[in-house]
Amino acid sequence: MPTGSFITRYLDPLDRLSELLFGLVMVLSFTLGAGLIFDEGEQATRQMLLTIIGCNFAWGLIDGAMYIISSLCERSSKARLLDSLQQAGSDRDALAMVGGALDDRLEPFTSADDRGRLYAEVLQHLRDVSPQRTRLTRDDLGGALACFMLVFLAAVPAVLPFLFIDDRYLALRASNLLLLGLLFLLGWRWARATHSNPWLFGSSFLMAGLGMVAIAIAFGG
Numbered sequence: 001m002p003t004g005s006f007i008t009r010y011l012d013p014l015d016r017l018s019e020l021l022f023g024l025v026m027v028l029s030f031t032l033g034a035g036l037i038f039d040e041g042e043q044a045t046r047q048m049l050l051t052i053i054g055c056n057f058a059w060g061l062i063d064g065a066m067y068i069i070s071s072l073c074e075r076s077s078k079a080r081l082l083d084s085l086q087q088a089g090s091d092r093d094a095l096a097m098v099g100g101a102l103d104d105r106l107e108p109f110t111s112a113d114d115r116g117r118l119y120a121e122v123l124q125h126l127r128d129v130s131p132q133r134t135r136l137t138r139d140d141l142g143g144a145l146a147c148f149m150l151v152f153l154a155a156v157p158a159v160l161p162f163l164f165i166d167d168r169y170l171a172l173r174a175s176n177l178l179l180l181g182l183l184f185l186l187g188w189r190w191a192r193a194t195h196s197n198p199w200l201f202g203s204s205f206l207m208a209g210l211g212m213v214a215i216a217i218a219f220g221g
Helices: 003-010 013-031 042-086 091-106 112-126 139-152 156-164 167-194 198-218
Strands: none
Touching: 003 139, 003 167, 013 042, 013 139, 013 156, 013 167, 042 091, 042 112, 042 139, 042 198, 139 198, 167 198
């Protein structure tokens, strides 16, 4: 299965963009001060690149673990709600619980009568559902791996210029340029996913990155 298809199977667009944004900011936080260590020679530059890769590798693992924990907590919360519904003292109390879980999503699009009928049907169905233990699933592992891949792959654009450009300072600026371009693209895609202004979001992400780079250069980075 191609990498892109694997990731889109487990993460929705905003989750994918969030993971990439986190990974890019992590990388940029390292490359911003890279100019301060270049005078120490090629060994220092090599160590910086290994640190970038190692950091995103570690944070990818942490993010994947957090994805698993979040998924387990969400399913556990649903299981507790189901248990509470089935043990409710009256239909009125049970319907109030169903409404508390669904009102925020359905209220803008339905009338009170429509929701009342729907909640009664939902409650009738849930009374016959057997509670399941919260277990780690294959989808949990797949989502965790997708998170790891996105955070880790965000380090690649920062490293590539150093593999093809001998001048370390030029490679650094090329790396910064790639990361800034990706930040703009990320803001653009984020806006499209949220039905916002792509130019506004893209420019905002880009300006934030440019500000970080400008500050770093001013202090010798």
